[in-house]
Amino acid sequence: xxxxxxxxxxxxxxxxxxxxxxxxxxxxxxxxxxxxxxxxxxxxxxxxxxxxxxxxxxxxxxxxxxxxxxxxxxxxxxxxxxxxxxxxxxxxxxxxxxxxxxxxxxxxxxxxxxxxxxxxxxxxxxxxxxxxxxxxxxxxxxxxxxxxxxxxxxxxxxxxxxxxxxxxxxxxxxxxxxxxxxxxxxxxxxxxxxxxxxxxxxxxxxxxxxxxxxxxxxxxxxxxxxxxxxxxxxxxxxxxxxxxxxxxxxxxxxxxxx
Amino acid sequence: xxxxxxxxxxxxxxxxxxxxxxxxxxxxxxxxxxxxxxxxxxxxxxxxxxxxxxxxxxxxxxxxxxxxxxxxxxxxxxxxxxxxxxxxxxxxxxxxxxxxxxxxxxxxxxxxxxxxxxxxxxxxxxxxxxxxxxxxxxxxxxxxxxxxxxxxxxxxxxxxxxxxxxxxxxxxxxxxxxxxxxxxxxxxx
Amino acid sequence: xxxxxxxxxxxxxxxxxxxxxxxxxxxxxxxxxxxxxxxxxxxxxxxxxxxxxxxxxxxxxxxxxxxxxxxxxxxxxxxxxxxxxxxxxxxxxxxxxxxxxxxxxxxxxxxxxxxxxxxxxxxxxxxxxxxxxxxxxxxxxxxxxxxxxxxxxxxxxxxxxxxxxxxxxxxxxxxxxxxxxxxxxxxxxxxxxxxxxxxxxxxxxxxxxxxxxxxxxxxxxxxxxx
Numbered sequence: 001x002x003x004x005x006x007x008x009x010x011x012x013x014x015x016x017x018x019x020x021x022x023x024x025x026x027x028x029x030x031x032x033x034x035x036x037x038x039x040x041x042x043x044x045x046x047x048x049x050x051x052x053x054x055x056x057x058x059x060x061x062x063x064x065x066x067x068x069x070x071x072x073x074x075x076x077x078x079x080x081x082x083x084x085x086x087x088x089x090x091x092x093x094x095x096x097x098x099x100x101x102x103x104x105x106x107x108x109x110x111x112x113x114x115x116x117x118x119x120x121x122x123x124x125x126x127x128x129x130x131x132x133x134x135x136x137x138x139x140x141x142x143x144x145x146x147x148x149x150x151x152x153x154x155x156x157x158x159x160x161x162x163x164x165x166x167x168x169x170x171x172x173x174x175x176x177x178x179x180x181x182x183x184x185x186x187x188x189x190x191x192x193x194x195x196x197x198x199x200x201x202x203x204x205x206x207x208x209x210x211x212x213x214x215x216x217x218x219x220x221x222x223x224x225x226x227x228x229x230x231x232x233x234x235x236x237x238x239x240x241x242x243x244x245x246x247x248x249x250x251x252x253x254x255x256x257x258x
Numbered sequence: 259x260x261x262x263x264x265x266x267x268x269x270x271x272x273x274x275x276x277x278x279x280x281x282x283x284x285x286x287x288x289x290x291x292x293x294x295x296x297x298x299x300x301x302x303x304x305x306x307x308x309x310x311x312x313x314x315x316x317x318x319x320x321x322x323x324x325x326x327x328x329x330x331x332x333x334x335x336x337x338x339x340x341x342x343x344x345x346x347x348x349x350x351x352x353x354x355x356x357x358x359x360x361x362x363x364x365x366x367x368x369x370x371x372x373x374x375x376x377x378x379x380x381x382x383x384x385x386x387x388x389x390x391x392x393x394x395x396x397x398x399x400x401x402x403x404x405x406x407x408x409x410x411x412x413x414x415x416x417x418x419x420x421x422x423x424x425x426x427x428x429x430x431x432x433x434x435x436x437x438x439x440x441x442x443x444x445x446x447x
Numbered sequence: 448x449x450x451x452x453x454x455x456x457x458x459x460x461x462x463x464x465x466x467x468x469x470x471x472x473x474x475x476x477x478x479x480x481x482x483x484x485x486x487x488x489x490x491x492x493x494x495x496x497x498x499x500x501x502x503x504x505x506x507x508x509x510x511x512x513x514x515x516x517x518x519x520x521x522x523x524x525x526x527x528x529x530x531x532x533x534x535x536x537x538x539x540x541x542x543x544x545x546x547x548x549x550x551x552x553x554x555x556x557x558x559x560x561x562x563x564x565x566x567x568x569x570x571x572x573x574x575x576x577x578x579x580x581x582x583x584x585x586x587x588x589x590x591x592x593x594x595x596x597x598x599x600x601x602x603x604x605x606x607x608x609x610x611x612x613x614x615x616x617x618x619x620x621x622x623x624x625x626x627x628x629x630x631x632x633x634x635x636x637x638x639x640x641x642x643x644x645x646x647x648x649x650x651x652x653x654x655x656x657x658x659x660x661x662x663x664x665x666x667x668x669x670x671x672x673x
Contacts, residue, residue, distance in 0.1 A: 013432055014432060014435045014436050015431050015432050015434075015435035016432055049623070052627060054623050054626060054627065058260075058261060058262065058622055058623055058626050059262075059436070059619060059622075059623070060435075060436050073627075074627055075623075075627050077620060077623060077624060079620060081573070082617050082620035082621050082624060083620070083621075083624035083628075084569070084624075085562075085566075085624075085625070085628060085630070086268065086562070086565055086566030086568075086569040086570065086621075087548055087561065087562050087565040087566060087569075088545075089543075089544060089545040090545075093545070093639060096639055097628055097630075098628040098629050099637075100636050100637045100638075100639055101558065101628060101629030101630050101631075101634055101636050102629050102634075103634065103635050103636065103637055104637060105637065106637060106639070109637060109639070131569065131572070131573075145628065146627070146628075149628070149629065259559070259632060260622075261622045261625055261626050261630070261631060261632070262618065262619065262622040264559055264562065264563070264622070264625070264632070265566075265618050265619075265621040265622040265625060266615075266618050267563055267567075268562075268563055268566035268567040268569075268570050269570060269614050269615070269617065269618050269621070271567045271570075272567055272570035272571045272573070272574045272614070273574060273610070273611055273614055275567075275571045275574075275575075276571060276574035276575045276577070276578050276610065277578070277607060277610070279575055279578070280575070280578040280579070280582065280606060280610075281603070283578075283582045283606065284599045284602045284603045284606065285599060286596075286599050286600070286603060288603075290607075293607075293611075297611070309563065313563050313564065313567050314567075316564060316567075317564070317567045317568060317571065319535065320535070320538075320539050320568075322504070323504075323531050323532050323534070323535030323536070324504075324528070324531065324532070376527075376528075377508065377524070377528065378512050378515060378516055378520065378521075378524040379515055380507075380508050380511035380512050380515065380524075380528075383507060383511060386511035386514060386515060387511075387514075389515055390514055390515055393515065417600065417603070421603070421604065421607050421608075421611075424604060424607075424608060425607075425608060425611045425612065425615075428608060428612060429612070429615070433615065433616065433619075436619070
């Protein structure tokens with residue numbers, strides 16, 4: 001079942017002549033993880049804002065084309081500090097902020113919050129004040145806060161930016177779990193090596209337009225590596241002068257060698 | 259009120275409070291506690307400006323309880339800034355600084371009765387001392403009090419107006435366009 | 448240890464009524480009574496967090512009052528100011544922001560208003576820390592707070608501009624985050640932990656208000672009829 005459909009969507013930021021998104025058509029179905037890759041400024045963040053119904057509604061600007069959403073969406077933005085509500089003095093309250101705003105009854109809120117805290121391994125931090133947390137811890141709190149609202153469409157903009165390797169691994173596992181539970185996930189990330197294990201499909205954005213769509217094997221393609229968006233293994237393989245097709249992951253490389 | 263303007267108010271109020279704490283780093287006898295109020299008004303109009311002024315006073319009061327009677331001054335500042343923004347007076351220092359001086363006069367006229375009735379003109383050490391000077395010069399009590407407030411307010415409001423002008427001009431066009439009043443305030447709309 | 452479990456509105460009512468009564472009741476006995484109560488409350492929070500800041504903040508006022516006015520005026524004003532200072536010191540030491548936010552939500556206040564106060568309280572330390580970092584960075588670049596007025600004004604601009612611009616840039620991100628977490632105008636937010644409000648406390652708050660009004664009437668209105 002389609003959760004998000006963009007049909008020839010173009011978006012211009014306010015007082016800007018050139019579009020940040022150009023004629024983008026994209027579908028994300030429930031139970032699927034779609035990864036957006038692209039250079040800085042390619043439009044991945046903008047695309048997520050449009051998908052989240054935040055552009056142009058909250059930030060202004062102009063949208064052409066259509067965007068159809070089936071479920072409530074939640075978006076995790078890259079900078080944790082600006083996403084803290086400012087109104088919660090414990091981690092538990094911070095995660096409960098969203099559900100409380102939705103007007104859910106108290107026992108429902110407690111259920112969702114406790115579950116979200118468990119999934120993000122935040123239970124030991126539940127009574128800490130968010131201002132005392134590190135960037136990585138706060139980012140996990142924000143993710144929990146979004147998940148506690150039980151969105152059908154979950155959007156991530158560079159969610160692993162503040163996380164250490166262990167935290168990132170937990171996050172990727174969680175994202176796959178979300179898809180398994182039937183949520184639709186759209187994820188913009190520069191952690192290219194993680195994508196083969198996390199994403200079902202990859203969308204390559206360039207200058208606001210879709211350049212290519214495919215499975216994660218896309219990240220081992222010649223053109224992608226040329227653009228600096230290949231996985232580490234593919235990039236190294238290519239730089240060593242070894243022939244195509246480039247392997248996507250270490251496992252693939254080992255298989256090729258044998 | 260849109261969510262963006264709602265998000266602006268605490269930031270603007272915090273700007274006022276952070277700047278007034280940081281100003282001793284430059285060793286200038288300024289308050290700068292209306293910076294956020296004036297900026298918020300120039301960006302988003304009088305409603306947002308007044309809300310910013312009230313919130314600034316409320317939070318300032320928690321730090322120093324003697325601030326709360328001056329919430330009236332913050333509101334007057336927001337209204338004056340609104341008039342200045344409508345007239346595009348933030349378009350250059352040449353127009354902004356005199357406007358700030360004008361606000362200095364109005365602000366001290368507004369704060370003098372409060373200072374006199376509530377604090378007997380001892381609102382701050384500086385005001386108390388300048389009031390004493392005024393008294394020594396033979397001014398009547400209210401006049402001496404006005405003298406005390408005026409001397410500190412005059413420069414403070416002019417500098418604040420100049421700062422807000424700098425900020426408005428330094429905003430990228432894309433950002434300024436998203437605030438309803440910003441372009442008008444700098445005479446670019 | 449007074450006031451810890453009182454409803455936040457009761458705390459606000461007391462902290463508001465004491466200075467109001469100090470002004471309305473005839474000086475100096477009214478002021479003395481209120482100041483004593485206020486200082487007592489401040490002291491009940493402990494010497495360091497309560498009484499000491501109250502005394503330290505109030506002391507300069509006494510000094511300057513003496514400089515400008517005669518002794519009776521100094522005592523009258525000094526007691527009033529001391530009441531105000533001590534009440535607020537007690538309030539700040541006793542009132543928990545989280546409880547106040549919850550009390551406002553439970554009482555039906557718009558979540559937006561609660562947000563304004565709470566978010567400002569959270570944002571101030573962040574911006575202050577940023578200002579300190581900017582000052583340090585500017586010092587390393589040779590910007591000195593010494594020198595003539597022009598140099599200091601330039602230093603101020605070099606401090607204020609980056610601080611304000613970065614804060615404004617964040618406004619958009621904060622708006623996006625609030626929107627996605629559902630804090631939009633017009634919502635009915637579920638209270639998470641509403642502080643209990645007993646009938647006794649509600650009655651006490653009304654009584655305080657009536658006491659202030661009665662004192663006001665007695666002082667200003669009644670003499671006209673006598």
